[in-house]
Amino acid sequence: MTAPSSSFRLLRRAFSTTPPPAGGSAATLRSAHDFLYKERSLKRLVAQFKKSSAFDHFRTKIGTYQYAVRRLASARRFDMVEEILEEQKKYRDIAKEGFAVRIVSLYGRAGMFEHAQKLFDEMPGLSCERTVLSLNALLGACVNSKKFDKMEELFRELPGKLSVDWDSVSYNTVIKGYCAKGSLDSAISMLDEMEKKGLEPDLVTFNTLLSGLYLGNRSADGDKIWARMEEKNIVPDVRSYNAKLHGLVSQKKMKEAVETIKQMRMKGTDPDIFSFNALIKGYAECGNLNDAKLWYSEIGKSNFDPDKMTFGMLIPLACQKGDVDFAYELCEEIFKIQCLVDGALLQLVVDELVKESRIEEVEKLVQLGKVNKYRRYSLLLPASK
Template sequence: MHFLSRLVHRFSTVATSTSNVGSISTDLYKEKDLKRLVDKFKRYSDLERFRTKTGIYKETVRRLANAKRFRWIEEILEHQKQYKDVSKEGFSVRLVALYGQAGMFDNAHRVFKEMRERNCKQTILSFNALLGACVNSRKFDMVDGLFSDLPKKLGIEPDQVSYNTVVKAYCEMGSLDSAIMLLDDMEKKGVEPDRITFNTLLHAFYMNGRFGAAEMIWERMANRNITPDIRSYNAKLYGLAMEKRTKEAVELVEEMRYKTIKPDVFSFNALIKGFVNEGKLEEAKWWYDEIEKSDCAINKGTFTILVPLVCEKGDLDFAFELCKKIFGRRCLVDEELLQLVLDSLVKESKIEEAKELVELSKTNDYCRYNLKFSSNE
């Protein structure tokens, strides 16, 4: 029986080797059973061409991480260590990054340490992968130690990617002053900050209500002749929305269009948020319609920002239409948002719409919501 199973496995491997990697990717994408996905992934890993496809690895780890199947992530990534590729820095770095993507820093760190045992070189590439895994795993308390100590041990100097990673860490920690000090240090060391550096800082400062400091960062960016992109402008739009400066936000969108920077859904969402913060429903609805007229796709953020004000203002016909749009667009929103609409409908005795909303929440084919409906009929 053991011999037969080995023979079947060998046959399937040989058969697979003649397959197109694109069809393999499709097969994995369509596989809904995660255990079968893991088994197939391990089998396909025998193919050298398959092991070069970073995108397939990222997507599979993403799916397993979303399902919180961390043991299976470990299973497919540890499986990779049997291949000779693991002695190459690039392949090991990929494993470090994938563990980081899944928030599994201890595993990422172990792979990094094992590189030395395999006499696999460790350059700035390895260092940046480990630093990135640390930040992605939100192990912020370890970032300073890695950044200050490890380069000396490896005989390397942190580069632009290294600094950007630590700037991101400080921003996510809320240590914004430390992030600015690191920017200063970066420049002193002769490492050029780039658009990624400034966009990370702009987003953090605007979103944390430090508008004045964010404007100084914007000016500093301009002094370096770094042209703002859509992410830069979106950060400023959200800052203006939080400051309830919607007139300036609208003017900024016009400036974007003049500079041929096309607003995206996040730009529109920022404007909607600004008018929602000011309690101006009609203006918020106008910008919602602008998304519909553009080629942008309405997303979860659009509904999350808009629905509460719509319910508060009692525009329940529009609230109900928004819910139908959520289901029609297969948009995953928090259940509390739909429950808010349901409660508002019941309160205003719109029982038929409430019943339809409950039915929609139970019968859609991509997510089931457990809305609680009770009427006074």
């Protein structure tokens, strides 16, 4: 029997379900990395992650750690999150504050604050120094885990206990927490407090406050914070403008919102998809399809693609206004750019086409749904007349 050809061996390897060995070579680590992203079995993912963690180079892969924790937490397998993160205490890296902080932060991202605090408390016993970097990671874990009362407690007590002063990152984290909690007055008071302590607020500080205030229907206070930002000669970026746009749109001030886009461009800041979606949202809520289409066309002139939110606003509006041609064009664009949307949105267009007996276009959409890589589209069927 002849030996298999090299091409056959490559194909067999590509479709093999056996995890790659956790070796130390760059090629093997790349193989292990690819396996983790493709593996469907969470048990095998955890087993391979633990094996790969034994190698120094793998432990530098911050993105891979974030991916694994995010995936396990999304599946609510917090026991597995604990399994792979507790494994990290075996290695000498745990004595480095940067590595330990990463694990604390990952626990926070998974909403596992108690585990984050446990590791923080263990750091001295692991020969790991705790500086403001560690404290900020614990504060961040509080915010990500929505433990806002605990955040306040730690913020007031930890500096005295550990003889460590908070920095600007600390205040930015607490401001973010107060905004997430909806305690906007407390968030503003943190800005005042940090300035009294001689800490300079930065663009992150102001953007966090602007987002909280404008999205929290506190536009007047948002405008005051904007003025303070300008007084400090901090140049707003696209996120700053997007927060302001949402505030204007929520108040139905569409002329001012359009003027804000013009100001952005004049000052060298290009709108992004969130900027365009804000304008589209405003006009869609007013039932103004023409202006919504105008701002949709602006997306086509930019470097951005429309997203799920764009289509979710425009398709129902187009169907409501009887512009089935535009709704159909939007569906074609969805498939063209491979944007993941709910099948019900496409079904809405199919139903409108069926009402007008446009069967050829119905069949085309249904076929596109069947061959599209997203399974939810394959469920698309024309409604009965």
